[in-house]
Amino acid sequence: MPENDHIARQAELVASELFSEFFWEKVGPTNHDWPCEDQQRHEVKTHPCDVVYYYDEPYSPLRTYVHCDLKSYAKGTIQQAAVKAAAESLAKQIACADRSDDWRRLHVHEHVTYSVCGLLFVYNHDGEYEANFQSNLLGIDPEKLQLPKGARLFVLGPKEIFWLDNIRSEVQRMRGKRVPDLPPPEYCSYFHPQLIRRANLQAEKAKAATLETLTSPIIILEHRDPRGGANRGVVVFYSRPGETSDEFMYLIDTLRKYELLDSRTSVVIKTLGASPISSPTFQKAQQQFIEGLAGADVYTDLGGYVDNIRYEPMTEIRSTYSTIDLGTWE
Template identity: 45%
Template sequence: MAETANIAIMAEILSEELFSEFFWNRSGPYNRNWDCEDQEKHKVKTHPSDVVFWYEEPYSSHRTYVTCDLKSYKKESIKTEKIKDAIISLADSLECAEKSKTWQEEYTHEHVPKKICGLLFVYNHDGRFDADFSKRMTTVKPEELNIPKGSKLVVMGPEDIFWLNNVKDEIVRMRGLGDLPTRSLCEFYYPHLVRRNNLKFDKAPAATLEMLTAAWIIMRSSTSPGSPKNNYVIFYRRKGHEVSEFLYLLDCLAHYQILVSGISIRIKALDPTISAPAKFKLAVSEYIERCGGGEMAQVLNAIKFEKMTKITQEFSEVEIGMRDE
């Protein structure tokens, strides 16, 4: 039993280390079972919340609460039916969390409007899972899931967690080298949208679930309190197979009004193809031609394209078992 508990706690430790670097906040107790609000429908007496995080939404007045089901599996245990059952169970718990006074009193703040969503976090603790995780979810049908209207359920598999853990490690490494300032001078970037106001533009520094599951994550920082946040780091998940990939990225940066004089931009790719740096240079050259050169050429030529240092998170069951001794 102790060995099983130690394996389970691996995902708990990793999730807290990981999401805290993306400016998520933990709320309430760990590993809490709370009463089901519809036992006849869900066929259970209680629902679990392994851990609950919260962050501010950049484009609304809501605070998002993420109730997490943390799984720590070896390669052979990541099976289709097991993942399907976990997704259905989490959807049921979401439906009840929307109605549960007990859950909301323990995990949410009364003074702000809230959104509640679910996260299934599937960590491969032996590091050997190399299959297509998305195929483990092909049997899940939307009509089987009791996800409340306006809510969402996100599944992060081993590859997603590997990516985010490497971004987290790169942020820590850059901060240690002086390439990033202290956390208080950093935030994850959301552009001003034409038809939407950033209601909490300066109070929502966290990376949302949408950003963490996107093709890139943008962090920006300033050099000192009160100075402009003109330094951007873009953590790029794609491989860089085609010039068109980078042209699309540059188009987005231009749309976000990041491609302007005085802005420092570094693109960090985790696992780019061997030709990705050359493809990026070709994309820059083509974009300069489109823009007619001038100041834009200086901005584009100053962008740095760099490969991230790849790491693999490993835990020692013995070390985890000794933490409470």
């Protein structure tokens, strides 16, 4: 296998390890081509498919199929033109997947109501990209993308992939301790709140983190007692810098609104690369939140739950793969 193929394989490995921890499942063949349904408009005879994942939606009886374009770029090759071309190509793929019997036969389960979305996964394999990746998206006009009505296209850049990969690593670390902080995966699920206008219709079935969850600043992993007890735990992965008390007070109030602060729930908040003063800032936020409930000298149940929240900055990891090692696997 040529070296460029080894480099491309790195994105596949990162995506596979990462998304499995968020309870996504692969379906159908990988790295294959399928016929274009609109050759005159798209100006191609076939479309590529790197991999398709699926998960069940929490707020509707739908299964989402994520058609992925996995890119592995060095620092110097992450440029606006390349990202724009990849996004435009992926949009055409989604447009065709939505109407293709061939794509459906390979990737969609029978007797399910489903939707197809696209994911452009831009992995920086040398770990040296530090520029603002979002600037590469400025040249993309959503109105000109050939997406069907209602279809969605997501982009994960190097920073987002780095953050999600650190969550994956932290979950595995917590689960692998001699006295585990997390139970096995079958007792875990990603939390989807009961919203006022969007009830969680598939609370038991929809365990996976959705793309909307993965691209939000708060990702919550809920776990229950394997012995069948009533207690539960939540791990709140928070991507913001944690520079002010107001920021953390808003986060605490969000947990309150989600009904995650009660007598049977243990809560730990984890951050990565946050402000050097984030720990004392969080402590101040706890104190200010509690004082705002009924005064500093008055105990309330909610105040006790807030006081019991733990704050733990994470240790940074960076996954790397050698092209030589990858070559030996073939």
